[in-house]
Amino acid sequence: MENTRELFQVMTRRFGFLNKRCCTTVDGKELSLVHSHILHEVHAQHEPSMQQIAETLGLDITTFSRQVQNLVDLNLIKKTPYPADRRIQILSLTEAGQHVHDDIDREMNLYLQDIFSHMTEFEKETVIASVKLLNQAMAKSSMCCTPMG
Amino acid sequence: MENTRELFQVMTRRFGFLNKRCCTTVDGKELSLVHSHILHEVHAQHEPSMQQIAETLGLDITTFSRQVQNLVDLNLIKKTPYPADRRIQILSLTEAGQHVHDDIDREMNLYLQDIFSHMTEFEKETVIASVKLLNQAMAKSSMCCTPMG
DNA sequence: ACCTATATTTGCAAACTACAAGTAAATGAG
């Protein structure tokens, strides 16, 4: 494991597997990775518009529009025109969508628990603090870690 | 940033952007994310077969076969039949492939340097140690972090 | 009313994906 890039490459690949493995069939519905990311962000943000979520996820707005439509058709997401500007669609989880989100969240946290079970409590705390540090550093970095543009 | 999952979700998303941003046009060639992962693994492994790389990357072998063929057509990868069993194709980087790989590696490390520039040396060491810990823990975890199956 | 800007959707063509079937080479039983 020579260089730093290799370490991060392996880590992100493994988390990629984790994400894929977690979220293919939830609550009887077939979901893609993109779908579960969308559910997650719609849950996390406050009355988000299409553009906000698409931007957060780094998805092309046209691709995003179609994927959201899938989730609307699955009755997991609801689009509500924003009264003050009816061009804008506010996204929210339906009850079923909330349920699916919770299922995914629970399962992901189980996986994370399983990973942490191979560490001491101290190591776990260190790792979590490090991830926070990383996130802060990436947020500050101008060259990287934001969607293309 | 309430729960642990959220932290990891954000981190992996940011690294995803990093990967995408880094590797779209290298040395005058248009590459996809999958292409650059393949180049990376062919470089990292010793005389790998098709199956070995596909397994490492968690790609369906048929998808992989076509993506490798793209890279062969771009003259970045060479397939050599393995003498002791000529069903097996050993993958290696061509000179041009090595060059592209080095370019990507250099650029990725620049991005990482930029991220670490927002930390103290101590924080940087802690973060790198934590990523190592994470990788080890994920390798031990049976439920997660390996390709589907 | 009219022009411009913004938010989202749709048309379309290219790329990606994976199941099933095909080819080629190795292995093992009779």
Added chain:
DNA sequence: CTCATTTACTTGTAGTTTGCAAATATAGGT
């Protein structure tokens, strides 16, 4: 040796995803 089986990889085909360009709908300014 020969034939059936397994393994490593490729190709047929069809469904999905992607993103550019163009269309639609609404807002805001003059």
